[in-house]
Amino acid sequence: MVDQTPKPDDRSDNVEKLQQHVQNTIENIEAANETLENGAIDGNDREAIEAKNARREEAIEGMRKEIIDEARDH
Template sequence: MPHNKPKPDDRSDNVEKLQSIVENTIENMEEAEETMQFSSPEERERIQAKNQRREESIHALREEIKDEAADRESGYRDEQ
């Protein structure tokens, strides 16, 4: 059975990928907010709960963006 070598860890575009995820999540939140005006009370509650989880995800992603940007600044030094 051949052993495939793992791809090297290419983190060069992680900041951009994470920023794109944040932007998409914000767009999803805004779209959900717009649909709330046409939703039942139960659906509004679900949308609000989902948007709260999205807010939490955005916060975590922004922290990860800071970490990745700092790692990029330091040249991705290996910590091994």
């Protein structure tokens, strides 16, 4: 029989995980910008990449706020 008890909520490393997510997202933005600079992207793809980068920037803001909250809680 499989143990169905929930695992305890371990938030001890949330700040580190969030910081890594921020770094990964920044790297994704940079890679997308390099693709845009290479110029081999047409209008629709360019717009899609720019929109995705805008969403990534918003996500970074949210993650940074969450880092502050998590750091404050510990």
